[in-house]
Amino acid sequence: MTQRQLAMVIDLNKCIGCQTCTLACKSQWTDRNGRDFMYWNHVETKPGKGYPRDWEQAGGGWEAGGDKLKPGRLPRLAEDYGIPADFSFEATLFQEGGEPLRPTEAMQWGPNWEEDQGTGEFPNGHFFYLPRLCNHCTQPACLAACPRQAISKREEDGIVLIDQERCRGYRYCVAACPYKKIYFNPLAGRSEKCIFCYPRIEKGIPQACAYQCVGRARHVSYLDDKAGAAWRLVHEWKVALPLHPEHGTQPNVYYVPPLSTSTFDAAGKPTGTPRIPDDYLVSLFGPAVQPALETLRREIAKKEKGEASELMDMLIAYKHGDMFRLDRLGEQKP
Amino acid sequence: MNSRLALALLAALFSTAVPAREAAAIRIVQTSAAVAADPDHPAWDAAPASVVKLETAFPGHPSISGTALTQNAEVRALSTAAGLAIRLEWSDPVADDRKTQHRFADGAAIQFPRDGKPETTPYMGGAGRHVNIWYWNAAKNAAENLWADGFGTLTHMPTQDVKASGRHADGNWRVAFFRAWRSNEPRAAGLRGNRPAAFAIWNGANAERDGFKAVTLNWQRLQQAK
Ligand code: SF4
Ligand code: SF4
Secondary structure (H helix, E strand, O other), rough: OOOOOOOEEOOOOOOOOOOHHHHHHHHHHHHHOOOOOOOOOEEEOOOOOOOOOOHHHOOOOEOOOOEEEOOOOOOOOOHOOOOOOOOOOHHHHHOOOOOOOOOOOOOOOOOOOOOOOOOOOOOOOOOOOEOOOOOOOOHHHHHHHHHOOOOOOOOOOEEEEEOOOOOOOOHHHHHHHOOEEEEEEOOHHHHHHHEHHHHHOOOOOOOOOOOOOOOOOEEEOOOOOOOHHHHHHHOOOOEEEEHHHOOOOOOEEEEEOOOOOOOEOOOOOEEEEOOOHHHHHOOOOOOOOHHHHHHHHHHHHHHHHOOOOHHHHHHHHHOHHHHHHOOOOOOOOO | OOHHHHHHHHEEEHHHHHOOOOEEHHHHEEEEOOOOOOOOOOOHHHOOOOOOOEEOOOOOOOOOOOOOOOOOOEEEEOOOOOOEEEEEEEEEOOOOOOOOOEEOOOOEEEEEEOOOOOOOOOOOEOOOEEEEEEEEEEEEEEEEEEEEEEOOEEEEEOOOEEEEEEEEEEEEEEEEEEEEEEOOOOOOOOOOOOOEEEEEEEEEHOOOOOOEEEEEEEEEEEEEOO
16 A cells, blocks of 8 residues: 555546547657557447457456466457557548548557447447546556566555666566556557656646546545545445456546446336346446445435435536545645 | 386486586687678688577566477677677577567577676676676667666666677577677676676567576586687
8 A cells, every 4th residue: 555545536427438538648648659559548338348359358467365466468459459540531631532531551449449339239229438547556466567676656646657767568567457558669668558647646737538528527536535536436425436346456546337227128118227237337346336326326316306415416526626636645725 | 116217217317417407618719700790690600509408497576487488599609809799599480570569579698797707696697796688689680788686687788889680591590799898888797718608598479578588597608719
């Protein structure tokens, strides 16, 4: 455990899949020098194989007991990440013939390949968006896997960083991260990952992905700050849960799980069963997802009746600034 | 005595007679040619080939596991007016000369104790007794000059004055290393006279990198021809 831990809560009921976060991150950190294929932040459609493809089957994380790492595999560029293709802007915009805009090379996969596909048959099809980034885990598998101690976790905020001077591109960390949120840069010969925008955080400015989020879906605060959204949503209301907690890394990006409307029966009548099956959500967020959804339904019902709900007010985020509390220790506002 | 025991005894006898880990003597032959790091220079034909036996290195970290594929390498050494040239040659059916997201490149390295003494441990050196490593990687086809004083301490030297170049043909890598006799790098190993040296080979297709490599477990001996 570090002295403090910065945490992010992403409300999946508010994420609209616009990818503003993805682009905010990409234009800030990964649009050059061998990083084109990597998305430190991306938003995938669930259920789906995600990015990199089948990352949930790629291994990594801790064995039960937490003293041994599970083996993991390295994703491939074209098949699992997707090549950073150029598009036919020249032909589409400046030549006659009405060519539609297309990648100039055949693509097999990409960071948002299965957008809005989801699963299920009409009228009961369903999907939701899952934004993903490095979880700046409390027990980072990546850190433990590195034989060179090139990965560290900062005492003051728990941000997990790869020292680019020490890294020699061995990629044990890529295999070990169960979220596949470390990327090997073949040009630099080193591994790179989300830095939780630490230069911004040090100035009290939220991460680009969180600050730019048009859905007001992302809250950021230190987990020990009891007035912050992270502590309140994770510990007080227990409606924000880590993704795949079974890997044992103790992620610090938390998700408010998605509610869904009722399925219809053959006669076209609502059944009362949510479209996103509970067991699917349990497979992502663990058994704590059920009480979390209960709490959300209960609080929504209050609001619908015109009653007050502190939780809903916090999740609605009437004031953008209320979503972020980034004061460093000793500078905290009441 | 049953036949299995007899066989085992025979195998034990045989292995004492030809110890796999015995240090090979590599004769350094003088040449007037400017060989530098040219793996195909005709001057190499004058240098006798010593075969060094390689085994999977001791892993040193739980992340490192597997059996390295390369079992031996031929080493030749030439002493030129400008410096010392060493060529490694080993069999590897496929040249892995690109690093991609999931692939590793082939590699080779020569390690010298900084003080020229065999008391320095050949497993990346130890505290106070560091080693100088010349590392060649097929993706760059160039040398990196490094030092280390124990597992996980490998560090790029400020002075990069080692040259290396490799060529893959007929299922073999040939990689020549070269450094001038004198180096301005204070951590660099001296090269004159008889020297211990150790060798390592990485097969990229087998995901060998870092401590996952085939190595000579003992120091080998580089010997100046009289
Ligand atoms: S999400 Fe992966 S890369 Fe990030 S800290 Fe956890 S184990 Fe490491
Ligand atoms: S910017 Fe916000 S709403 Fe848009 S995809 Fe990202 S997390 Fe979702």
